[in-house]
Amino acid sequence: MSTEDVVRKSPIVNLAEEAKLASEGVKAPGHAILSICKSLVAGGVAGGVSRTAVAPLERLKILLQVQNPHNIKYSGTIQGLKYIWSTEGFRGLFKGNGTNCARIVPNSAVKFFSYEQASCAILALYRQQPGNEEASLTPLLRLGAGACAGIIAMSATYPMDLARGRLTVQTDMSPSRYRGMFHALKSVLREEGPRALYKGWLPSVIGVVPYVGLNFAVYESLKDWLIKSKPFGLFEDSELGVTTRLACGAAAGTVGQTVAYPLDVIRRRMQMGGWHNASSVVTGDGKAAIEYTGMVDAFRKTVRHEGFGALYKGLVPNSVKVVPSIALAFVSYEMVKDVLGVEVRISD
Template sequence: MASEDVVGKTKGETAVSTIVNLAEEAKLAREEIKGPSHAILSICKSLIAGGVAGGVSRTAVAPLERLKILLQVQNPHNIKYNGTVQGLKYIWRTEGFRGLFKGNGTNCARIIPNSAVKFFSYEEAARGILWLYRQQPGNVFLSPPEDASLTPLLRLGAGACAGIIAMSATYPMDMVRGRLTVQTERSPYQYRGMFHALSTVLREEGFRALYKGWLPSVIGVVPYVGLNFAVYESLKDWLIKSKPFGLVQDNELSVPTRLACGAAAGTVGQTVAYPLDVIRRRMQMVGWNNASSVITGDGRAKAPLEYTGMIDAFRKTVRYEGYGALYKGLVPNSVKVVPSIAIAFVTYETVKDVLGVEMRISE
């Protein structure tokens, strides 16, 4: 009888063990099935967070964005906009409230996918660069520890990669957005909207016209986006590690502190890259009769100035208007960039927290 009990007990234990093993195998199978879908969902949430961040931040500063472009391309022999306050008042007086946000719909249609791609590309580039960094062979200077984090220089590289990818993917929309933005009530309306502008430029000027100014844009985006991410992440990292002035609580930065980090990042990036932004915008206006940058060799305003390339655009701008022309619109742009970049970074991280995305920038 005791022998039967032992046999029964053994069989019971075997059955339980089999059930447990089957349950574990089923769990692993479910996780394998869940893995790809979970990763896709996480990617989608990250893209959504980046898109929301771009739309919110750009709409908040839309009037300053439009004034910046108007200052960049206006004819110096027919000055309408003398500064930030005067320019905003002039737009309000001549075009009303809607004039302050003209081109913002097109701008958001461009910046939302641009921002989504940019933030996601940065995270992927940062992860890839960090992995390569940890795999480096050689001496102690080339072999970082397994738990090494991104250095400011590596963050700059990841940000540069993200900026180039995002800029290239959405550049045609940026080009027509610039043209839509400089249209005023007093100029003949050549474009009725973003899609009409895209089709018109494609039909009348060809596919290459959609990428006018692309080279200075790409060159400019390397220091601009690269420095934005590098300064923002490095400042955050420094604050968390050093904990100065009691700004850090439980290794978390407050919203005002993160806004300040974003503002510093935006200021550094846009100051370095701004001349290239001016040249890009002027090259985008080439071939459009309603462009307002109309300087000719004798100094008279006749027809839109033609550029053969980025270097030629730099040379003619400096020759006819001086080096100061490379910084036209810098003041409203500075006022715009400080809150815009700050809002974008904080919105991105906040939306990701709300959506429950585990992945954070540079982690």
């Protein structure tokens, strides 16, 4: 699908056209609103399925990110998964996944709607410049729109992400346990104050820009290159197959998460700050792990005490889950889309 088609088929663009037609006395159907709702349902289901499938790797990634360097329990992907299985059983592999899935639907909804709005607004402003009247969305414009959508969606659902992180980290040996997402949110609010709900928010905001931006830029650039260059004569038309799009999406996700990963590590560590009940973030003598006064302080102390490599703890399981997660998201979304009759893809 070309950028022109994306803009033309955007539900937000359709809404704008319907409003214009309504102002001119022409009756237009409420088709666009229904299309948005169906797309959000499909996207939410796809996100939940894909996240659940890679939940063990997601939990291990977070445990690797925040474990105390003086009390190593998880030394790698295979060893870490075996350790979780032996100490917490099958359910331990999926700890925190319910909270993770609970935030997928609103996060996808806000991100989708925000991206469509931002894309249309940025493109409209760009076309106001002389010589750009017929311009279409470029990778750079998509980067900006994706960054805006990512920041808005992340900010709207950040407390749930913090609760999910803490539920994921706690184990059966934790002195005090959260019983669920809402209990975690209430406990944090009561014990640590409202500001604690947004611990690690700044590195998250900074990390969203390269992550979401590069996802769009790399994905679109790869698709354009494959369509235009037709390497080895593999492609004869202007549309790429599902397998090729999956490969492009996997490459884009890998590049984006690798660049933004250190900020994700810092975010997780800041989220755990002030919480002394996770066995993975306390020392052997029961004392709390290192406290951080801010993002820069977290970077400095992490590198000083554990080395630069600590900024990429958990990268392997995170990278391993990128490809199956994206693949399952696409397959699940297509299945739900066929059932509901969705016409516009969230990925577009």
